[in-house]
Amino acid sequence: MRHVMAGMLASHGMALGRARLVQPSRYAVDTRPLAEHEIAGELEHLHRALDMARQELRELRGKLHGALAREVNEFIDAHSLLLDDAEMLRGLDDLVKIGHYRAGAALKKQRDKLAAVFEAMDDPYLRSRREDIDQVIARVISALQRQTSAEERKLAARVGEILVADTIAPADMAQLAGNGLLGVVTSSGSAYSHSAILARSLGLPMLVGARDALSLLHDDDLILLDAEHNEAIVHPTAQDLARYRAWQRQAAAEGRRLAMLANAPTRTRDGVDVRLLANAETPADVALARARGADGVGLYRTEFLFLRQKGLPSEDEQFIAYRDLVLGMGGLPVTIRTLDLGADKADAAGLVMRGEENPALGVRGVRLSLRYPAVFTTQIRAILRAACYGPVRVLVPMVTQPDELIAVRTLFKLARQELKRESIDLPEKLPLGAMIEVPAAAINVRALLEHADFLAIGTNDLAQYVLAADRGNDALDNIYTPLQPALLRLLSHVISSGRRARKPVSLCGEIGGDVHFTAMLLALGLNEFSMHPSQLLQVRDRVATLDHATLRGHATRLLRAYTHEHVAELLAELAG
Numbered sequence: 001m002r003h004v005m006a007g008m009l010a011s012h013g014m015a016l017g018r019a020r021l022v023q024p025s026r027y028a029v030d031t032r033p034l035a036e037h038e039i040a041g042e043l044e045h046l047h048r049a050l051d052m053a054r055q056e057l058r059e060l061r062g063k064l065h066g067a068l069a070r071e072v073n074e075f076i077d078a079h080s081l082l083l084d085d086a087e088m089l090r091g092l093d094d095l096v097k098i099g100h101y102r103a104g105a106a107l108k109k110q111r112d113k114l115a116a117v118f119e120a121m122d123d124p125y126l127r128s129r130r131e132d133i134d135q136v137i138a139r140v141i142s143a144l145q146r147q148t149s150a151e152e153r154k155l156a157a158r159v160g161e162i163l164v165a166d167t168i169a170p171a172d173m174a175q176l177a178g179n180g181l182l183g184v185v186t187s188s189g190s191a192y193s194h195s196a197i198l199a200r201s202l203g204l205p206m207l208v209g210a211r212d213a214l215s216l217l218h219d220d221d222l223i224l225l226d227a228e229h230n231e232a233i234v235h236p237t238a239q240d241l242a243r244y245r246a247w248q249r250q251a252a253a254e255g256r257r258l259a260m261l262a263n264a265p266t267r268t269r270d271g272v273d274v275r276l277l278a279n280a281e282t283p284a285d286v287a288l289a290r291a292r293g294a295d296g297v298g299l300y301r302t303e304f305l306f307l308r309q310k311g312l313p314s315e316d317e318q319f320i321a322y323r324d325l326v327l328g329m330g331g332l333p334v335t336i337r338t339l340d341l342g343a344d345k346a347d348a349a350g351l352v353m354r355g356e357e358n359p360a361l362g363v364r365g366v367r368l369s370l371r372y373p374a375v376f377t378t379q380i381r382a383i384l385r386a387a388c389y390g391p392v393r394v395l396v397p398m399v400t401q402p403d404e405l406i407a408v409r410t411l412f413k414l415a416r417q418e419l420k421r422e423s424i425d426l427p428e429k430l431p432l433g434a435m436i437e438v439p440a441a442a443i444n445v446r447a448l449l450e451h452a453d454f455l456a457i458g459t460n461d462l463a464q465y466v467l468a469a470d471r472g473n474d475a476l477d478n479i480y481t482p483l484q485p486a487l488l489r490l491l492s493h494v495i496s497s498g499r500r501a502r503k504p505v506s507l508c509g510e511i512g513g514d515v516h517f518t519a520m521l522l523a524l525g526l527n528e529f530s531m532h533p534s535q536l537l538q539v540r541d542r543v544a545t546l547d548h549a550t551l552r553g554h555a556t557r558l559l560r561a562y563t564h565e566h567v568a569e570l571l572a573e574l575a576g
């Protein structure tokens with residue numbers, strides 16, 4: 001019989017599929033106290049389960065690639081950190097050793113304790129972090145159960161299914177999405193959760209807080225998930241299905257409308273051309289960039305080659321990757337960024353300094369590359385060789401002052417001489433650019449413009465350094481916003497300095513591909529945006545609705561704002 005379950009919107013869209021229930025890990029644990037002689041064995045059990053959970057997270061990380069991996073790795077990191085949290089581990093050990101709890105009971109007790117702390121928080125966002133605790137403990141309990149019952153985790157999705165669970169970890173969702181999952185309904189959770197954020201970026205419809213979902217539904221029940229109307233319909237009627245088909249037609253038409261933009265120019269309403277570039281690492285990114293009509297690659301992050309394997313990639317390995325990128329773009333310009341290891345990007349080859357107290361403020365990016373001239377030269381040679389196959393620009397990350405650019409240029413010159421001696425083909429002049437992501441580089445940008453052929457603004461890092469707010473720290477969301485007046489003024493300074501020096505300036509941080517910031521960036525005078533290729537059509541569509549002259553006319557008002565709230569108000573007014 002038809003039944004409607006209400007929930008809360010976490011990610012837009014509709015989906016029709018069979019239910020696949022994942023019951024929450026049973027907390028029905030053995031509560032009998034341990035005898036003294038059982039304690040050591042139980043501790044071993046517990047730690048083996050913790051290790052299995054850590055291993056699972058590592059494996060999940062290995063299975064994900066590209067932009068998705070970047071997004072999900074953050075969540076995996078958060079869960080891994082929890083699993084290694086000294087206080088939590090000590091608490092668990094004490095429960096077993098002193099309280100004589102069995103491993104499962106200790107995990108449940110610890111979960112209840114931490115959950116109570118999070119529940120008591122006023123901030124709904126922080127309250128939603130409780131889910132992370134639930135998901136991590138559920139993972140360990142399920143590992144514990146597998147040790148004794150060899151029960152397989154029931155998470156391999158079949159195509160055409162809608163997952164119904166109490167809560168789902170982001171890493172699991174990413175993996176299931178790759179296996180044909182259509183949508184997600186959870187009985188708890190919030191629209192602020194990591195999973196909800198991920199579902200939105202995966203384009204997977206999701207409903208949270210559908211309280212009775214797990215008790216009312218059965219495996220294989222047909223469900224129409226209608227996130228547009230905050231409901232999931234069990235056993236939908238013909239009328240429901242007609243509504244679904246109408247939605248599908250409308251969504252397909254919108255998709256086609258956007259697809260038509262693939263070959264369209266990127267132009268504002270008043271006829272100003274804007275260049276859209278792609279942030280691309282994988283062959284799939286490159287193919288998408290081409291298919292969606294990117295004007296080139298604005299950011300190729302080479303550290304992926306170094307993070308993927310143990311040991312350093314050889315010159316030939318790097319050359320092949322860069323050459324294939326250049327060939328893949330079929331004559332469009334490609335911007336290869338030299339190695340940006342350090343801070344949160346630790347390498348397997350052991351280049352990154354260990355034990356820095358503040359790695360984000362430490363030896364990262366070009367600072368690290370210049371400490372290893374031999375390693376850097378290998379990369380430079382590979383880039384020079386690849387540049388014979390099409391137009392290449394070289395971008396240097398984390399530049400603070402001109403001498404770094406001068407040193408990089410010198411290394412390029414020496415590598416050229418070396419290659420020439422080896423009679424290897426060489427490209428003509430290669431433009432060398434600086435990333436603007438250190439406040440000093442932005443403030444003193446004119447000094448860099450004397451030595452750089454172009455600039456690329458990395459707002460992800462620039463924002464964190466200007467605001468002294470870690471880009472990965474959820475607790476600082478109210479500070480880490482791209483609408484901060486201080487950031488706007490710096491962007492404006494960099495863009496206008498570049499224009500005066502007649503050197504191209506692009507922006508390749510996440511806001512470049514976020515349509516919420518397109519008007520603001522155009523107002524500040526930006527005309528080269530680099531973004532994940534999946535965003536190209538939306539941004540092109542957005543640009544076409546905006547009037548460049550009007551936006552530019554409001555730049556001064558935006559730059560006079562004192563607070564990010566005020567900037568947001570002005571933007572809302574401008575964007576209409």
Ligand code: PEP
Nearest residue numbers: 437458459460461508509
């Ligand atoms: C940035 O900092 O904005 C940027 C594009 O570089 P990454 O995200 O790789 O640090």
Ligand code: MG
Nearest residue numbers: 437458460461
């Ligand atoms: Mg950066």
